[in-house]
Amino acid sequence: MKVLIVDDEPLARRGLSQALTTFENIEVIGSASDGDQALSMIRSLNPDLVFLDIDMPGKTGIEVAATLGRDHAAEVVFVTAFDNYGEEAFSVEATDYLLKPLNLERLGQAISRAERRKAERIAIHPTHVPPNDQAQRSFILANGRSLPEDHIIWIEAAKDYALIHTSTRTHMIRATMSQLSERLGSSVVRVHRSALVAVRWVHGWKNFRRGASSLLLKDGTLVQVGPTYLLSTRKALNGLDGESR
Incomplete structure (x- = not known):
């Protein structure tokens, strides 16, 4: 580029x-x-x-x-x-x-x-979004726009704000990780004090030296898993143990 x-x-x-x-x-x-x-x-x-x-x-x-x-x-x-x-x-x-x-x-x-x-x-056709087995739910942004929840890939904290990442853009809202985790429920997992990941976008684990772990997402993003969140993340992603391909 x-x-x-x-x-x-x-x-x-x-x-x-x-x-x-x-x-x-x-x-x-x-x-x-x-x-x-x-x-x-x-x-x-x-x-x-x-x-x-x-x-x-x-x-x-x-x-x-x-x-x-x-x-x-x-x-x-x-x-x-x-x-x-x-x-x-x-x-x-x-x-x-x-x-x-x-x-x-x-x-x-x-x-x-x-x-x-x-x-x-x-491209003639839009980027493929993984299929959703449940009825599509929307996340209402601060500007009143509706963001389908299945477009959310991961969320990171940025001081008093949160950055909601999708495949094509990022939305910034004023919210805490705890507030967003409660609002999105089981569709996301808290993997770090400053990061939430959409379960359906997780490809697998990427393990590094000294026990540090990250999740590899389907769009290629790596998100670090905090040590205190390792057990709860593994439980939430029970079918995705070990090193990703």
Whole structure:
């Protein structure tokens, strides 16, 4: 994927550019230091993915994404030190919302999500969602939109918010892991103090050294299982013991 980095801090641009060298499918084609420059470069370079800071001189990252519109070819991943712009970010159809300092695993997940979303724009048919044997239930988001519960892959805590990950985008809501676990019931399992995983999206276990364990999800995401949640997770996933393929 062709990537454009937008951040008003030179150190942040260099750090993200260096982090992106970890991923073989990424080509950084440029960087911008403010919103106006970003818009100009997006239109001239036509990147597949834009990592976009929010708090910048001139146009903010939110304003840049809103100006581009929802049908623009570039996927937008916001990268910011602030967690209070989530609702605005996802109202302009952001692919993901990453908090600084960046975590390589979360960065990889954002890239994978952008790739899937990009492919969905091109594909004739939508991404396959695992079948649901029960009547479909919906999860009502803060903006009033309805999100089918079987679209939820996993949920992670982000300070006072929760990030609900689906195959194509992430939704941010103000809620705790305990509140969401109670609300979603047996369709999710608490695997970490800051993570819930949809049972139907679990592919298997991935065991690492020193007893650390993670779950491999059907979309390729790895979610760490906290030591205190290991037993309850194994019980909830009783048919998925051992190393995944």
